Amino acid sequence: MATTTTATTTKLWGGGKSPFNVEYGKLMMWYFLMSDAFTFGAFLISYGTIRFSTNGWPDPNEVFKSFPFAPEGMNAPLVFVSIMTFILIISSVTMVLAVHAGHNMDKKGVVKNLIWTIIGGLAFLGCQAWEWTHLHHEGAWWGSNPFLNADGTASSTNFTNYFFTITGFHGFHVFSGVIINIVMLIMTLMDKFEQRGHYLMIEKAGLYWHFVDLVWVFVFTCFYLV
């Protein structure tokens, strides 16, 4: 493989072939992800701008401290969101395994790992739905913020405004990813990729899924850790 690569490097950009050795769909996916990174970047930078121009901000350890079915008043700061994050990261692992199985033309492996990824995505969305419902019951929503600043002063609504907008936008991405993965699963089961002789589509879906995971790392850091 190494020898063939060196033999062709001089002509990589010479036309008649893809300079990156990828088909157009993957190229488009990379550029789309760059574009989407700018969307999220704009959101998070806006959030940072407003937060730094505001006198105080609620303490995430106080806001995100509850757990499903836990007794009232239990203090488990960031435990639930850590589980959510863990689930999402594990779903990335299963996605990698699905892509890898695709490289080996292993249909059964693709199906199994795609199903795990879909379950992981749905579990994450379920967790997010629970968290949103819980916060909503506490009186938090777009335009209303029941939490006080860390120093005990009244907080502006922008804490909840940004929280729901950005985690919502991310959740929408996860939701789209689950839909994409379900479509991939159906196509795999219908032997579409066996007929094409490659599982490149799974790879592209995988790129998207990893990107959504990566974005969550930033969202998680911005809202729960700092």
Next chain:
Amino acid sequence: MSNEAVVHAHGAVTTHEGHGDHHHEHHHHETFITKYVFSQDHKMIAKQFLITGMVWAVLGGLMSVLFRLQLGYPDATFPWLEDILGKWAKGGRITPEAYYALVTTHGTVLVFFVLTAGLSGTFANFLIPLQVGARDMASPFMNMLSYWFFFAASIVMLSSMFVETGPFSGGWTAYPPLSALGDASPGSKIGMDMWLISMALFVVSSLLGGLNYIATVLNMRTKGMSMTRMPLTIWALFFTAVLGVLSFPVLFSGFILLIFDRNFGTSFYLSDIFINGVGALPNEGGSAILYQHLFWFLGHPEVYIILLPAMGMVSEILSVNSRKPIFGYMAMIGSLFAIAILAFLVWAHHMFVTGLNPFLGSIFVLLTLLIAVPSAIKVFNWLTTLWRGNIRFTPGMMFAIGFVSLFISGGLTGIWLGNSALDIHLHDTYFVIAHFHIVMGVASMFGMFAGIYHWFPKMYGRYLNNTMGYIHFWVTIAGAYLIFWPMHYEGLAGMPRRYYDYSIWESFKQFAELNRFISTVAMIVFAVQLLFLFNFFYSIFKGRKVTTLNPWGATTLEWTTPIKPGHGNWVGEIPEVHRWAYDYGKDGKEFIAQTTPVGADESHH
């Protein structure tokens, strides 16, 4: 199986599935619907973009005629205006609400629908596959979607003009709080919601198109078409697509926050606001300046999204019609690249007077003035391309030279405006109006006209009428200068933009006759554009027929296709490329096509 193996084992993947085998005539059955409506042929999609853009250009131009009528004749009444505009022109005089709606919609439509979709939508679609040697775009289906999202955006924007409270009227930049609060003005109600929906659809269209343009340029060049053999049109359209893909999403984020502020009680952009008749609003903690940052992070690259395609086409047309290679090909690519990078680093020069930290302002002054360097490189390269050329003054060439003239005139005033100290005086005056209309608006329209005149024979297999073309050119360039040159003086005198009636201001009364003169010229120029439209549609059906494959004697690949290429562009194999696109007047030959192999005794360039 490794990715590389997959790509090589399946040739259909590297080109594109579906069209790889359609070497000649149409195997697949084409109905009216698949050929003219939901077409996946890049050439047809280009024409769809072009004609939709022309419809918008007429509407947007007509709006400017209407508000120029108000500015030129602030005291007169025109009963026929009430006949067509109804309550928006009670008693034959355009109401202030209608005036602001007209100004706003004129800006939005011209910037986005005409000079973005109409310009790069048309020529990126038309020229990229033809000039890089591809049968179609990377994804013809996404390409089709790109047009139909634009169409949907157009329908929503058009509908917004017919709602009871009128279209959005807070300026094309849609600054909050005017755009965020329905109570702020009639146009800020449902009209603004529709404006946002339309623009969101437009962003999707632009993204689908842009991804396609990038993937096609990178992946689908024919054999031998290395990046540095590509015509400058393709380089320009490529950078345009990258700019769009990276800047529109930021605008999209800004719009989402705006939608929440409008409809869901958030305060992203709102703080400490008091509305007359409503009282104090509860919103606190937001920042209206934040929106301006998000908007101009798109807004400034958008200027180059509009300008770069024109620059690319002008480079190509100047070289072909001077019968000389473009001067400084690599410098042209380098300056395009520099402009594309700088485009992302100068947005705050639109915000010098918003309370921006003066130190930050000085950095943006520096970066802004740096753009003068690649711009000057381009201008001098165009002039040296013309220098001692064997110039053919075709209508396309006239418009290309006109572009260079306008770009110089408008670019020089950009140096004034880029200085934050001068901008304290000049911001929001007619000086700004004059500057950006000349350098971005009219110049890019000239680039677009140049492209239409030059590639019309490839689009429709016929020529546009030359006489009408020359009339169109001379009236338009003279008109453009007569309209916008005087505006510089008005702006230097401090005349603000967006006012409804200047005759009530002691300091601007002196401009009453000048304003009337500008309005008169604007109407004449608009009328001449109708002549162009007539020329366009008449020539599609009755124009002089193209009889040779390569009527301009150009080197590029689009002229190796049949006079009226079918879907798939080339009959038989796609030609291979052996040289760059600018071998004019080399070794005593008038031109050497890119498909001609390099001879043994040929000199090096």
